[in-house]
Amino acid sequence: xxxxxxxxxxxxxxxxxxxxxxxxxxxxxxxxxxxxxxxxxxxxxxxxxxxxxxxxxxxxxxxxxxxxxxxxxxxxxxxxxxxxxxxxxxxxxxxxxxxxxxxxxxxxxxxxxxxxxxxxxxxxxxxxxxxxxxxxxxxxxxxxxxxxxxxxxxxxxxxxxxxxxxxxxxxxxxxxxxxxxxxxxxxxxxxxxxxxxxxxxxxxxxxxxxxxxxxxxxxxxxxxxxxxxxxxxxxxxxxxxxxxxxxxxxxxxxxxxxxxxxxxxxxxxxxxxxxxxxxxxxxxxxxxxxxxxxxxxxxxxxxxxxxxxxxxxxxxxxxxxxxxxxxxxxxxxxxxxxxxxxxxxxxxxxxxxxxxxxxxxxxxxxxxxxxxxxxxxxxxxxxxxxxxxxxxxxxxxx
Numbered sequence: 498x499x500x501x502x503x504x505x506x507x508x509x510x511x512x513x514x515x516x517x518x519x520x521x522x523x524x525x526x527x528x529x530x531x532x533x534x535x536x537x538x539x540x541x542x543x544x545x546x547x548x549x550x551x552x553x554x555x556x557x558x559x560x561x562x563x564x565x566x567x568x569x570x571x572x573x574x575x576x577x578x579x580x581x582x583x584x585x586x587x588x589x590x591x592x593x594x595x596x597x598x599x600x601x602x603x604x605x606x607x608x609x610x611x612x613x614x615x616x617x618x619x620x621x622x623x624x625x626x627x628x629x630x631x632x633x634x635x636x637x638x639x640x641x642x643x644x645x646x647x648x649x650x651x652x653x654x655x656x657x658x659x660x661x662x663x664x665x666x667x668x669x670x671x672x673x674x675x676x677x678x679x680x681x682x683x684x685x686x687x688x689x690x691x692x693x694x695x696x697x698x699x700x701x702x703x704x705x706x707x708x709x710x711x712x713x714x715x716x717x718x719x720x721x722x723x724x725x726x727x728x729x730x731x732x733x734x735x736x737x738x739x740x741x742x743x744x745x746x747x748x749x750x751x752x753x754x755x756x757x758x759x760x761x762x763x764x765x766x767x768x769x770x771x772x773x774x775x776x777x778x779x780x781x782x783x784x785x786x787x788x789x790x791x792x793x794x795x796x797x798x799x800x801x802x803x804x805x806x807x808x809x810x811x812x813x814x815x816x817x818x819x820x821x822x823x824x825x826x827x828x829x830x831x832x833x834x835x836x837x838x839x840x841x842x843x844x845x846x847x848x849x850x851x852x853x854x855x856x857x858x859x860x861x862x863x864x865x866x867x868x869x870x871x872x873x874x875x876x877x878x879x880x881x882x883x884x885x886x887x888x889x890x891x892x893x894x895x
Contacts, residue, residue, distance in 0.1 A: 505654070511531065518624065529569070537566055537731055541560050552607040572644060573647070589619060597626065609724060653672040654672075688730075694739065712759075780874065784875060
């Protein structure tokens with residue numbers, strides 16, 4: 498199994514495009530289309546925010562049969578909190594795309610990201626859809642990844658190849674997200690493709706498992722978006738059917754490698770970030786306790802600001818672990834920061850503070866928390882909290 502350069506068009510039979518349709522005032526790309534030459538099994542995971550965007554509702558509805566063949570996505574406008582008109586607009590995006598591709602509207606999934614509470618400029622969107630359909634190609638993955646960006650500074654894309662039953666299967670993906678990142682079932686937006694054949698029920702199970710240990714372990718600012726959506730489409734173009742424990746295990750590991758790659762890219766590109774932070778929890782009683790502690794520390798504004806300021810203030814880490822709600826015994830907990838032991842068995846571990854401050858100057862920071870209570874573990878991914886995060890979000894609509 499190998500991670501290779503690529504995107505959503507790396508698997509056989511997928512095409513894509515990304516254009517500037519005119520939704521964004523900046524003139525940057527803002528409309529993406531992914532298309533499979535043949536029908537696909539499809540699955541999705543979505544935000545658990547009670548306030549959901551119209552495209553989330555529509556895509557959830559269209560995925561009930563476990564089938565899809567295209568995804569149309571706009572950036573610059575979330576189409577959220579826009580009432581009945583927003584629902585009609587999300588359906589219209591699918592209808593216009595389907596007509597141009599000669600598909601059923603129900604086989605076109607929809608995604609949106611951007612400012613909440615502003616109606617979509619449907620005249621611009623419809624014109625853009627008719628413009629983008631003739632432009633799709635196997636080389637269009639990079640443009641599509643760029644077109645779903647909002648405050649992202651770089652497009653996020655990846656691909657993985659694996660040998661299943663002696664034949665090559667490829668998985669590809671793209672994601673966007675830099676702020677309002679604390680996923681709960683998905684991430685801001687991510688679209689995944691594979692040329693393996695996977696039946697819809699298994700595809701959904703595999704996607705949920707991968708999301709739980711990748712996208713759902715990313716946090717930038719603790720805010721779960723109204724638009725979180727992850728879609729996985731499998732078209733079977735490789736001729737490889739994923740069935741049986743060995744094939745399922747290989748595909749699961751390939752999908753996990755893909756989603757972890759994209760999840761880490763999101764954390765690295767957090768709004769205003771200067772450091773990429775991994776919170777590694779080990780020796781937990783169970784996965785839920787490990788996840789709860791890891792995300793509590795990764796979400797702590799006090800921890801994140803300390804890392805930005807190169808302050809080895811380990812008390813903030815213990816504090817966040819303690820209020821997480823997970824079962825833990827402080828007398829068993831051990832904590833290290835950038836490889837330096839700082840707490841063990843209920844008491845501080847003496848350390849060279851100037852050396853720790855210097856180590857925290859690195860672009861990547863590792864926090865390790867050993868709960869001393871079991872064999873489960875997990876990693877959470879985040880970034881530091883800088884002055885620029887406040888500036889970006891204070892001026893988001895002004």
